[in-house]
Amino acid sequence: MSLAKATYLAGVKHRNPGLYDWYDFLKETERWELGRLKEYQLKEVKKLLLIAEKHSLFYKNYFRKHGFDPVIHSLDDLKQLPPVSKEQLISENDKIHTHLNFNKKFYCETSGSSGQTLTFWRNEQWDSANRAAILRGQSWYNVLPWESNIYFWGYNIETSKKLKTRILDILQNRYRVFDYRPETLSRLIGKLKSTTYMHGYSSVIYELAKLINQQQITMHLPKLKMIKGTSEKIHPHYQEEINKAFGRKMISEYGAAEASIVAFECAAGNMHVTMENVLLEVEEGEIIVTNLIAHSFPIIRYKLGDYIKLSESDTCACGMEHLVIEEVRGRVGKNIYGELHKYPSLTLYYVFKNLFFKYGLKFNYQCVQEKKGSLVVLIKEPFSNQGEKLIRTEFEKYFKSDITISVIFSQNFHSYSEKLKDFISKIE
Ligand SMILES: [Zn+2]
Numbered sequence: 001m002s003l004a005k006a007t008y009l010a011g012v013k014h015r016n017p018g019l020y021d022w023y024d025f026l027k028e029t030e031r032w033e034l035g036r037l038k039e040y041q042l043k044e045v046k047k048l049l050l051i052a053e054k055h056s057l058f059y060k061n062y063f064r065k066h067g068f069d070p071v072i073h074s075l076d077d078l079k080q081l082p083p084v085s086k087e088q089l090i091s092e093n094d095k096i097h098t099h100l101n102f103n104k105k106f107y108c109e110t111s112g113s114s115g116q117t118l119t120f121w122r123n124e125q126w127d128s129a130n131r132a133a134i135l136r137g138q139s140w141y142n143v144l145p146w147e148s149n150i151y152f153w154g155y156n157i158e159t160s161k162k163l164k165t166r167i168l169d170i171l172q173n174r175y176r177v178f179d180y181r182p183e184t185l186s187r188l189i190g191k192l193k194s195t196t197y198m199h200g201y202s203s204v205i206y207e208l209a210k211l212i213n214q215q216q217i218t219m220h221l222p223k224l225k226m227i228k229g230t231s232e233k234i235h236p237h238y239q240e241e242i243n244k245a246f247g248r249k250m251i252s253e254y255g256a257a258e259a260s261i262v263a264f265e266c267a268a269g270n271m272h273v274t275m276e277n278v279l280l281e282v283e284e285g286e287i288i289v290t291n292l293i294a295h296s297f298p299i300i301r302y303k304l305g306d307y308i309k310l311s312e313s314d315t316c317a318c319g320m321e322h323l324v325i326e327e328v329r330g331r332v333g334k335n336i337y338g339e340l341h342k343y344p345s346l347t348l349y350y351v352f353k354n355l356f357f358k359y360g361l362k363f364n365y366q367c368v369q370e371k372k373g374s375l376v377v378l379i380k381e382p383f384s385n386q387g388e389k390l391i392r393t394e395f396e397k398y399f400k401s402d403i404t405i406s407v408i409f410s411q412n413f414h415s416y417s418e419k420l421k422d423f424i425s426k427i428e
Helices: 003-015 019-029 034-055 057-065 075-080 086-091 124-139 159-171 182-194 202-214 236-246 347-359 385-399
Strands: 105-111 117-123 149-152 174-177 197-201 226-230 251-256 260-265 271-273 278-283 286-291 302-310 324-331 335-337 342-344 365-369 374-379 404-408 423-425
Touching: 003 159, 019 124, 034 057, 034 075, 034 278, 075 278, 086 117, 086 302, 105 124, 117 124, 124 251, 124 260, 149 182, 149 202, 159 174, 174 182, 182 202, 197 202, 202 226, 202 236, 226 236, 236 347, 251 324, 260 278, 260 286, 260 324, 278 302, 335 365, 335 423, 347 365, 347 385, 374 385, 385 404
Parallel strands: 149 174, 149 197, 197 226, 226 251, 365 423, 374 404
Antiparallel strands: 105 117, 251 260, 260 271, 271 324, 278 286, 286 302, 302 324, 335 342, 365 374
């Protein structure tokens, strides 16, 4: 056994004793038919609702307030319960926790887009099931968890947590990239040759790919099996650069700390929902997640805050029948205000998607609104007459004359100190 493998397995035994049982379960259920998966989900939701009713003061009151009977007979029955928001998870935090005894639990914190922090305790089985979902996804690419990998992450790691982070990195044979200056990324190029997979923020992996392409470096990466983007939107033009630099596309892992891994892209290119761990619903285009494994901090009908689209087709070339998320469209976000009307910030996604698919224009953008009726459009790429003209035309289609835009080229808005945002509002 290699040292990396032994180290990894020792770490798992200590930290996540339930990991491999759940992984084996997921490898079995990946062959289940859709009907059987839904039956399993119903059984688990029933269990979860009873735990919540009995041990979570918040849910007990919430069910009562909305006349909801936690003894359900079908997955549809669950729809009678109104969704909960992140604000509720934060403000009702203590009352949501079940305070049950678990063999082990982990303290988690995650920051929201508007700056508030959500903290919660994750029971060991939840943590292990979540990790197992990642391992299963990676198994579709023949990636073994102890293989050497580069991790593009590390935004805002507090000094007090650095040692712990470093230990976890060693256990997982993980080389973590903390800073994203071109010099640092250049130094990575040598390291890539021995890497089995890379993962992390898609905007950063994209920057690395661009750097390699600009310098016309030809990469030989015989060991590379997977490039996985997480946490940020993977724009279509990212794929083009990444493919050119590394010879393969970036696959997508979609989830959130409180919701767990919601979906993982298979080798046939479809994002399969982790139906064993989460129950997913879509209402008015918005994703609603029930976390089936979160018994320490129940998350039931939670508005995760993204617009998504489920695929209509129920077959996949990989053979799995798990539901497929066709597209994660973007954050349910703030509004863009015109003089007369307001528009969802998601509109920006359509504007730039059109520019790419119609004209092949690859713009990295960020829009900032300081006052109603006007919008500043920052573009990373250098100025071009034609570019500006097409941006204006595309914006007009959605906003007419309700919003005046100013387009500024050659802007560096990605600070790499936090996730890349496509819209910042200073109005609300
Ligand atoms: Zn598939």
